[in-house]
Structure formats: C-alpha cells, structure tokens
Amino acid sequence: MNINIRKFYYGDIPEENNVTSLSQNSKTEKEWPLWEVFIRSKQGLDHKHAGSVHAADAQMAIENARDVYTRRQEGISIWVVESKHIHASNPEDADMFYEPASDKVYRHPTFYDLPDEIKHM
Amino acid sequence: MSLIDLEKSFQEKIDKEIKIEPKDWMPDAYRKTNIRQISQHAHSEIVGMLPEGNWISRAPSLKRKAILIAKVQDEAGHGLYLYSAAETLGISRDQMMNDLNSGKAKYSSIFNYPTLTWADMGAVGWLVDGAAILNQVMLCRTSYGPYARAMVRICKEESFHQRQGFETLLVLSKGTKEQREMCQDAINRWWWPSLMMFGPKDSESTNSDQSIKWKIKRKTNDELRQQFVNMIAEQIKLLGMTLPDPDLKWNEKRNQYDFGEINWEEFWNVVKGNGPCNKQRLAARNKAHDEGAWVRAAAIAYADKKKNKTTHKAA
Ligand SMILES: [Fe+2]
Numbered sequence: 001m002n003i004n005i006r007k008f009y010y011g012d013i014p015e016e017n018n019v020t021s022l023s024q025n026s027k028t029e030k031e032w033p034l035w036e037v038f039i040r041s042k043q044g045l046d047h048k049h050a051g052s053v054h055a056a057d058a059q060m061a062i063e064n065a066r067d068v069y070t071r072r073q074e075g076i077s078i079w080v081v082e083s084k085h086i087h088a089s090n091p092e093d094a095d096m097f098y099e100p101a102s103d104k105v106y107r108h109p110t111f112y113d114l115p116d117e118i119k120h121m
Numbered sequence: 122m123s124l125i126d127l128e129k130s131f132q133e134k135i136d137k138e139i140k141i142e143p144k145d146w147m148p149d150a151y152r153k154t155n156i157r158q159i160s161q162h163a164h165s166e167i168v169g170m171l172p173e174g175n176w177i178s179r180a181p182s183l184k185r186k187a188i189l190i191a192k193v194q195d196e197a198g199h200g201l202y203l204y205s206a207a208e209t210l211g212i213s214r215d216q217m218m219n220d221l222n223s224g225k226a227k228y229s230s231i232f233n234y235p236t237l238t239w240a241d242m243g244a245v246g247w248l249v250d251g252a253a254i255l256n257q258v259m260l261c262r263t264s265y266g267p268y269a270r271a272m273v274r275i276c277k278e279e280s281f282h283q284r285q286g287f288e289t290l291l292v293l294s295k296g297t298k299e300q301r302e303m304c305q306d307a308i309n310r311w312w313w314p315s316l317m318m319f320g321p322k323d324s325e326s327t328n329s330d331q332s333i334k335w336k337i338k339r340k341t342n343d344e345l346r347q348q349f350v351n352m353i354a355e356q357i358k359l360l361g362m363t364l365p366d367p368d369l370k371w372n373e374k375r376n377q378y379d380f381g382e383i384n385w386e387e388f389w390n391v392v393k394g395n396g397p398c399n400k401q402r403l404a405a406r407n408k409a410h411d412e413g414a415w416v417r418a419a420a421i422a423y424a425d426k427k428k429n430k431t432t433h434k435a436a
C-alpha cells in the first residue's frame with residue numbers, strides 16, 4: 001500500500017485531492033433559513049450576539065436558540081432576526097468610514113488640562 | 122490593492138494578533154483550510170454523540186442517565202456552534218450535512234471505536250474529551266474570529282465532560298473486583314486511540330506549517346500529545362489503574378513522560394474508513410437524516426402557510 005503522508009492536525013484531515021468544494025450539492029432540499037441570535041444574559045444588560053441557528057420560522061428559531069445557547073441559564077431574553085435582514089458596514093471602507101472621529105480628541109474628557117485642586121469633575 | 126499587498130496586510134494582521142472576521146479579505150487557502158477544519162470539527166461533535174448515545178438507555182442510575190443526556194446534548198450544541206462558524210465562510214449547512222452523510226467529509230477517527238461497557242463512558246469522558254480539550258483550549262486563540270468565539274463557548278462546557286468521566290471511573294475503581302477490571306479494560310482499550318487523536322507525528326510532515334503561520338493552530342501534534350500524556354500519566358495514579366504502555370516512564374532529563382510507539386497502521390486504517398464502527402456511524406447519521414426529512418419539509422410548509430395567511434390579511 002502506498003500511503004502518502006501529508007501534514008495534518010487533529011481535527012483537520014486533508015481531503016484526498018486537497019480541495020474543499022464550495023459548490024452546491026445536487027441533492028436539493030429547501031434549507032431552513034438562518035437566524036442570528038441575540039441574548040440578554042441578565043436584566044439590565046444589552047442583548048449581545050451569541051451565534052446563529054437554522055429554523056423554519058421565528059418561533060422555532062427562538063426555541064432552537066434556547067436549546068443551543070442557554071443550556072446553563074446564560075440568558076433571560078432572546079432576540080432572533082433572519083440573517084438576510086442584517087446589513088453591515090464594509091470592512092474595506094473602515095479606514096475612510098471611521099476616519100472623521102480620529103482627529104477629534106477634544107471629544108474625550110482627558111483632553112482638558114485642569115488644576116489638580118478641582119474636585120468632582 | 123494587488124493580491125500580494127492583500128496577502129501581506131493579511132499576514133501582518135495575523136502577526137499582530139488581530140482576528141480575522143467573516144467579511145475581511147482572506148486568502149482562498151485560508152478560507153478553505155478553515156472551512157475544512159471547522160466543519161470536520163463540527164462533524165466530530167455530531168458523530169461523537171453516537172458512541173455515548175449508545176449508553177443513555179442503559180446507564181446504571183437515573184443520575185448517570187441525566188448526566189449522560191446532558192453531555193450528549195452539549196456535544197450537539199458544540200456541533201451547531203461550529204457549523205454556524207463554518208457557514209460564515211460561505212459554505213451552507215446542507216452542503217456540510219451532505220458531505221458528512223455521503224462519507225466525503227472526515228471526522229475524528231476516535232468515534233469509530235465501539236463503546237462496549239459502562240466503563241467506556243468514563244474512559245471516553247476522561248480520555249477522549251480530555252484530549253479534545255487540549256486542542257480546543259489552544260483553538261480559543263485561533264485567528265479566525267467566529268471559530269475562536271465558538272471555542273471559548275465550548276471550552277466552558279467541556280470541563281464538566283472530563284470531570285464526570287473521571288468520576289465515573291473513580292467510582293468503578295473503588296468498586297467490586299469486576300468493576301475494577303471493567304475500569305482497567307476500558308482504559309486499556311481507549312488509551313492508544315486517544316493518543317492517535319492528535320494526528321501523525323510532526324516528523325512525518327512534508328508540508329510547511331501554513332496553519333501555524335496563519336495561527337489557525339498554535340501547537341503541533343506532538344506538543345499537544347506530550348501535554349496529554351503528562352497530564353494523564355499523573356491523573357491515573359488517583360484511580361489506582363495503569364496505562365497499557367510498558368515504555369511509559371518519567372524522563373528526568375526531558376522533564377516529560379516518555380511513551381511507546383503508536384500503531385500508525387491502525388491509525389491510517391481507521392482514517393481510511395476501515396475502523397470497527399465507520400460504517401455503522403455513517404449509517405446511523407444517514408438514517409437520522411433521512412427519517413427527519415419529512416419533519417424538515419413539514420416545518421417549511423407550515424411556515425410558508427403562516428406567511429401567506431398574514432400577507433393575505435394585510436392585503
Ligand atoms: Fe464537545
């Protein structure tokens with residue numbers, strides 16, 4: 001037997017021809033849509049992105065999110081939103097997009113030099 | 122920016138420990154390696170439920186049954202965190218499922234070994250989850266953001282898995298003669314396959330360490346394996362049991378445990394699909410998937426029907 005040993009790591013076994021296909025499979029079943037999950041971990045805190053789940057509708061998405069992301073009381077409130085409704089800023093434009101804030105140091109309290117004697121400010 | 126510039130600034134980000142996020146530019150090979158690794162990891166969590174699921178109906182007490190169900194449910198959750206991390210790279214869930222069920226995708230070979238006695242539940246938790254944890258702790262710092270975040274979540278949950286496994290063995294190790302024998306037998310059978318979980322030796326590498334350069338991985342197979350041996354060789358003393366390796370001994374000079382040679386022929390055989398349970402595992406996955414088809418279709422039909430109703434009303 002001719003075994004061609006290639007480097008691979010635990011959890012990363014290379015495929016025979018070293019190609020991962022991104023093509024859609026021919027077996028077409030309609031996929032449940034993807035939902036993004038946001039969880040409030042306790043009263044008084046913001047909802048925070050936790051991950052995503054697949055579900056046929058919103059109710060199922062909330063129930064799946066409960067089972068997947070709150071098995072240890074990690075949440076008291078769940079929001080779900082279909083992933084296709086999320087719009088995001090473009091990372092390639094980040095420099096230009098956030099640039100206007102970078103030269104406005106006077107927006108920070110530390111910009112102001114005040115005498116040490118001043119209290120409660 | 123040219124491709125070379127893009128690759129350069131990508132590597133600079135990695136070197137500065139800046140995480141890569143889904144919409145960021147990344148080399149194709151980085152994307153593919155991550156898809157392959159994350160989806161294989163997810164498949165391992167999913168297939169990993171099967172050997173343990175085998176004992177849920179036969180756990181020796183209600184307490185053990187509840188614990189085992191909770192652990193298996195966690196593994197399902199781990200699979201789902203990882204599938205959604207892989208999806209951020211542009212592969213669909215259905216594609217991954219199909220690749221697993223068709224046998225195209227790989228998963229950790231350890232789950233192609235059978236769980237013969239109750240003591241195997243202890244040995245799996247202690248050794249198999251124990252080995253997985255070392256890898257997963259390292260991956261909490263992997264360079265791809267969604268993968269790293271999934272790992273942090275997983276690591277929080279894994280420690281109970283290993284502890285319940287060790288405790289199961291601890292109880293057996295203090296039991297009757299038969300229970301102690303069962304405990305030792307399970308350790309004997311799971312020890313070598315657990316060492317194989319870390320993959321081939323570093324010296325067998327022919328490729329450059331691209332995964333290390335990209336900080337997908339931060340430790341080599343041999344480093345992780347040695348860490349595992351050092352840990353287990355000490356812990357087993359508390360069980361009063363032995364590891365099935367006559368060459369295992371403390372090496373003063375290296376400040377590490379020396380250990381014997383792994384049977385690599387067995388390793389490659391199982392990877393290639395000839396392990397004791399490869400066919401059984403895939404068959405179980407396919408059966409579950411096929412028998413669930415009508416449920417998935419019905420849920421979609423129901424959701425569509427409800428949607429139509431509400432649009433009707435609005436009109
Ligand atoms: Fe897991």
Ligand SMILES: [Fe+2]
Nearest residue numbers: 196250279282
């Ligand atoms: Fe686990």
